[in-house]
Amino acid sequence: MTAKYAQLQAFVSEHSDKFVADLMDWLRIPSIGTDPAHDGDVRRSAEWLRDRFEALGCPVVEIWPTAGQPAVYAEWCSAPGAPTVLVYGHHDVQPVDPLDEWTSPPFDPVVVATEHGARLLGRGAIDDKGQVAFHLLGLAAHLAAVDLDGSTPVHPAVNLKFLIEGEEESGSPHFSELLRANSERLTCDVVLVSDTGMYARETPSICVGMRGLVNGEFELRTAQVDLHSGSFGGAVPNPAHVAARIIAGLHDESGRVRIPSFYEGVREPDASERELMAKLPFDEAEYLRTTTTKILVGEAGWSTLERTWVRPTAEINGILSGYAGTGHKTIVPSSALVKFSFRLVPGQEPPAIAAAFRKWLGEQVPTGVDVSLRFFGDGVRPCLTPLDHPVLQAVVRALTTVFDSEVLFTREGGSGPEADLAEILAVPVVFLGVGLPDDRIHAPNEKAEIPLLLKGAEAVALLWADLGGTS
Amino acid sequence: MTAKYAQLQAFVSEHSDKFVADLMDWLRIPSIGTDPAHDGDVRRSAEWLRDRFEALGCPVVEIWPTAGQPAVYAEWCSAPGAPTVLVYGHHDVQPVDPLDEWTSPPFDPVVVATEHGARLLGRGAIDDKGQVAFHLLGLAAHLAAVDLDGSTPVHPAVNLKFLIEGEEESGSPHFSELLRANSERLTCDVVLVSDTGMYARETPSICVGMRGLVNGEFELRTAQVDLHSGSFGGAVPNPAHVAARIIAGLHDESGRVRIPSFYEGVREPDASERELMAKLPFDEAEYLRTTTTKILVGEAGWSTLERTWVRPTAEINGILSGYAGTGHKTIVPSSALVKFSFRLVPGQEPPAIAAAFRKWLGEQVPTGVDVSLRFFGDGVRPCLTPLDHPVLQAVVRALTTVFDSEVLFTREGGSGPEADLAEILAVPVVFLGVGLPDDRIHAPNEKAEIPLLLKGAEAVALLWADLGGTS
Numbered sequence: 001m002t003a004k005y006a007q008l009q010a011f012v013s014e015h016s017d018k019f020v021a022d023l024m025d026w027l028r029i030p031s032i033g034t035d036p037a038h039d040g041d042v043r044r045s046a047e048w049l050r051d052r053f054e055a056l057g058c059p060v061v062e063i064w065p066t067a068g069q070p071a072v073y074a075e076w077c078s079a080p081g082a083p084t085v086l087v088y089g090h091h092d093v094q095p096v097d098p099l100d101e102w103t104s105p106p107f108d109p110v111v112v113a114t115e116h117g118a119r120l121l122g123r124g125a126i127d128d129k130g131q132v133a134f135h136l137l138g139l140a141a142h143l144a145a146v147d148l149d150g151s152t153p154v155h156p157a158v159n160l161k162f163l164i165e166g167e168e169e170s171g172s173p174h175f176s177e178l179l180r181a182n183s184e185r186l187t188c189d190v191v192l193v194s195d196t197g198m199y200a201r202e203t204p205s206i207c208v209g210m211r212g213l214v215n216g217e218f219e220l221r222t223a224q225v226d227l228h229s230g231s232f233g234g235a236v237p238n239p240a241h242v243a244a245r246i247i248a249g250l251h252d253e254s255g256r257v258r259i260p261s262f263y264e265g266v267r268e269p270d271a272s273e274r275e276l277m278a279k280l281p282f283d284e285a286e287y288l289r290t291t292t293t294k295i296l297v298g299e300a301g302w303s304t305l306e307r308t309w310v311r312p313t314a315e316i317n318g319i320l321s322g323y324a325g326t327g328h329k330t331i332v333p334s335s336a337l338v339k340f341s342f343r344l345v346p347g348q349e350p351p352a353i354a355a356a357f358r359k360w361l362g363e364q365v366p367t368g369v370d371v372s373l374r375f376f377g378d379g380v381r382p383c384l385t386p387l388d389h390p391v392l393q394a395v396v397r398a399l400t401t402v403f404d405s406e407v408l409f410t411r412e413g414g415s416g417p418e419a420d421l422a423e424i425l426a427v428p429v430v431f432l433g434v435g436l437p438d439d440r441i442h443a444p445n446e447k448a449e450i451p452l453l454l455k456g457a458e459a460v461a462l463l464w465a466d467l468g469g470t471s
Numbered sequence: 472m473t474a475k476y477a478q479l480q481a482f483v484s485e486h487s488d489k490f491v492a493d494l495m496d497w498l499r500i501p502s503i504g505t506d507p508a509h510d511g512d513v514r515r516s517a518e519w520l521r522d523r524f525e526a527l528g529c530p531v532v533e534i535w536p537t538a539g540q541p542a543v544y545a546e547w548c549s550a551p552g553a554p555t556v557l558v559y560g561h562h563d564v565q566p567v568d569p570l571d572e573w574t575s576p577p578f579d580p581v582v583v584a585t586e587h588g589a590r591l592l593g594r595g596a597i598d599d600k601g602q603v604a605f606h607l608l609g610l611a612a613h614l615a616a617v618d619l620d621g622s623t624p625v626h627p628a629v630n631l632k633f634l635i636e637g638e639e640e641s642g643s644p645h646f647s648e649l650l651r652a653n654s655e656r657l658t659c660d661v662v663l664v665s666d667t668g669m670y671a672r673e674t675p676s677i678c679v680g681m682r683g684l685v686n687g688e689f690e691l692r693t694a695q696v697d698l699h700s701g702s703f704g705g706a707v708p709n710p711a712h713v714a715a716r717i718i719a720g721l722h723d724e725s726g727r728v729r730i731p732s733f734y735e736g737v738r739e740p741d742a743s744e745r746e747l748m749a750k751l752p753f754d755e756a757e758y759l760r761t762t763t764t765k766i767l768v769g770e771a772g773w774s775t776l777e778r779t780w781v782r783p784t785a786e787i788n789g790i791l792s793g794y795a796g797t798g799h800k801t802i803v804p805s806s807a808l809v810k811f812s813f814r815l816v817p818g819q820e821p822p823a824i825a826a827a828f829r830k831w832l833g834e835q836v837p838t839g840v841d842v843s844l845r846f847f848g849d850g851v852r853p854c855l856t857p858l859d860h861p862v863l864q865a866v867v868r869a870l871t872t873v874f875d876s877e878v879l880f881t882r883e884g885g886s887g888p889e890a891d892l893a894e895i896l897a898v899p900v901v902f903l904g905v906g907l908p909d910d911r912i913h914a915p916n917e918k919a920e921i922p923l924l925l926k927g928a929e930a931v932a933l934l935w936a937d938l939g940g941t942s
Contacts (some may be wrong), residue, residue, distance in 0.1 A: 232762055234779050234814065247712060293707045297708050330686060331788050333787070333788065339794060412701070414704075
């Protein structure tokens with residue numbers, strides 16, 4: 001351990017009680033962004049955070065209103081020539097239902113002792129106030145180290161921008177608008193997202209890829225009205241049968257998507273990446289408990305993690321045809337509506353996948369059946385942090401130091417606002433999160449492991465020094 | 472033409488004005504059985520009919536209440552040794568929406584002249600008051616002929632029972648109950664249904680078969696909750712895909728149902744029956760206009776009429792899986808609901824078809840997917856009037872006489888209360904109806920061709936004499 005890291009650890013340790021007390025203050029503000037009754041609380045939450053950035057000496061701190069809930073923006077760009085990092089997080093929290101399953105009130109956080117150290121219980125403890133809070137502590141620790149080095153005036157060794165939104169738990173409905181409206185001010189070299197977790201307590205890891213998305217719906221129509229299945233059944237086309245044949249034809253027997261050119265350009269993980277993924281401990285029984293399914297299925301030749309992380313999919317999200325209410329109606333339906341989504345992986349482009357599907361679908365629909373196809377938006381590009389990206393490498397070094405353990409790579413099967421960040425700001429996204437799979441985000445008794453939050457603070461302090469060349 | 476038939480024609484002709492005037496009175500009663508606002512009208516309609524049977528001298532006339540609308544029952548069984556015929560019809564009528572498409576008020580019937588003779592316009596003109604009314608006139612004509620023969624007391628040469636229900640347009644919800652409760656009084660040798668039509672104006676025809684029915688629904692379940700298609704898509708089973716594969720596997724490429732033993736026992740029409748069906752003029756363009764479809768499809772090797780009349784089918788009536796509302800929800804659904812119906816033909820028994828489907832379905836559902844299957848009721852047996860049945864032969868003779876034309880045989884693709892009659896009373900059902908395909912039943916401007924109603928009256932008068940051995 002270097003002397004500098006020892007000093008950093010000491011700083012974080014000395015400030016840990018204050019850190020937890022401050023975070024508990026923040027957690028007491030019930031900033032449920034989806035509930036208009038809490039609009040005032042979301043505002044208060046934003047103000048709380050603004051005050052903390054100001055207290056750290058951050059020269060630019062603003063509350064950014066949106067058509068929904070406000071975001072907090074802080075900027076400290078005093079290191080010409082150093083990289084600029086935009087940190088993303090959110091200060092809104094999930095609703096708390098079912099309330100009676102909480103062992104303590106969701107907005108009256110408590111600290112309990114466990115075999116792994118102190119644990120903080122409360123809504124937002126890890127998702128995402130706890131992880132935003134470790135950035136505040138990490139920045140303070142970094143500034144203390146800069147101060148010890150004797151630099152004046154004291155400022156971060158990198159250029160930092162923080163964008164902490166207030167609508168993530170609502171699906172970030174105004175986020176892309178906000179990014180586009182402020183894209184010049186948000187210019188950066190990389191986005192650091194702290195809103196995720198590690199693979200497991202003993203497995204520090206970094207997410208390095210998210211699947212993209214193309215989704216839409218098509219309607220098959222064979223008649224203007226439903227027809228009596230007695231009078232006409234057997235002689236007229238049935239759109240439910242046609243839809244079924246199309247859907248059944250989406251995959252071959254090995255689970256591969258049969259749309260021509262669907263896999264064209266797909267960047268398959270190389271042997272070393274697959275080896276790294278295979279290193280991640282995978283508990284199938286636990287996974288089945290999570291999915292509430294009895295089996296796992298998918299494309300032959302790939303593991304469950306690979307199937308959800310690095311392989312593209314074609315999935316039917318909904319079907320409605322004919323009569324589906326109580327009892328029966330002996331009709332030949334006149335139409336069938338099918339909702340579908342494709343998850344894309346690096347190498348696949350949404351427009352190309354949309355075009356390939358349109359072509360294939362057109363070929364599947366028999367004469368005499370009308371089809372109308374529409375896509376929902378332009379799709380989301382898959383993203384992949386280049387494994388040799390210097391910021392990713394710096395995050396690996398930071399986490400390796402604080403966890404004293406090999407750091408593995410994971411992926412995410414889908415993407416949220418991260419995709420907007422990557423797409424609109426046109427920079428790589430790197431993840432640094434210290435949540436655990438059992439943190440019960442979105443559920444009663446959400447918790448954060450305080451030692452992990454402190455490691456998060458250490459990691460970002462190391463990261464800023466590393467990227468600023470002052471480590 | 473025999474002298475007796477000439478006398479009959481003269482009687483019908485002399486009474487035709489009175490017949491039309493009476494029928495118009497009845498049509499002015501808006502007996503819409505499905506609309507509680509018209510309960511009093513349905514009652515009045517039943518009373519009107521009761522009075523007419525009584526005026527004819529019918530010894531037993533009753534109004535039979537049900538949990539819904541009342542039926543009228545009349546009985547004149549004074550011919551020991553002669554067959555007993557139960558005549559079925561209904562006195563309730565369809566609603567009249569859209570009202571603004573009627574060229575004259577639906578319950579203010581009018582007679583208009585056409586190239587084919589006088590036409591009666593009004594709700595119920597043919598479905599079914601007009602056809603019940605021709606039975607009243609036919610019975611009067613028959614009694615006049617009996618009187619001319621000098622028999623005393625004057626009574627029908629056959630034993631007649633009339634059951635004219637009041638809920639046919641509501642799907643006869645209490646009809647089977649009524650039949651079971653009165654099965655002894657309704658004992659008969661044959662049921663004569665007068666609620667259908669002929670194939671075409673120039674093609675007098677008799678329906679000799681109705682397809683049966685087995686229907687139900689099955690639900691496939693793969694998880695307890697819908698799953699995020701990003702996080703889990705590609706690794707968990709999708710019940711919409713499973714449902715699609717099952718439905719796609721229901722038929723082979725030639726349109727045949729692939730359920731083993733489905734066709735076991737099916738009595739195929741012989742060459743002469745197929746020749747008779749092929750004789751029926753079939754206008755594909757007109758059929759497509761009726762179905763509003765662009766194409767006709769079905770089992771290879773059979774004509775459209777055969778596909779709907781003499782071939783069994785497997786039809787999906789509805790599917791619901793996942794999200795089918797507006798916009799999108801990127802989920803892997805947790806369940807899929809599928810509604811199905813099989814139309815059965817002579818030789819197929821509902822319990823055997825249900826069992827064959829249950830077995831086949833069980834084999835299609837992959838491990839890890841839960842399936843629950845339920846059938847709606849016990850199904851409906853297909854029925855077929857034996858072509859050599861003496862009453863059918865008598866109806867053929869009667870229609871051949873009154874139309875002076877070859878009488879062809881048709882079938883119906885489904886069945887309504889007729890199936891209950893055949894099943895519960897355990898007798899053959901024979902059809903005698905004079906509606907035309909363009910009579911616009913259930914639609915605005917319903918009409919009846921008065922010359923055809925008069926031919927209906929002649930036909931039943933001939934039929935009673937024929938069956939009673941007095942022709």
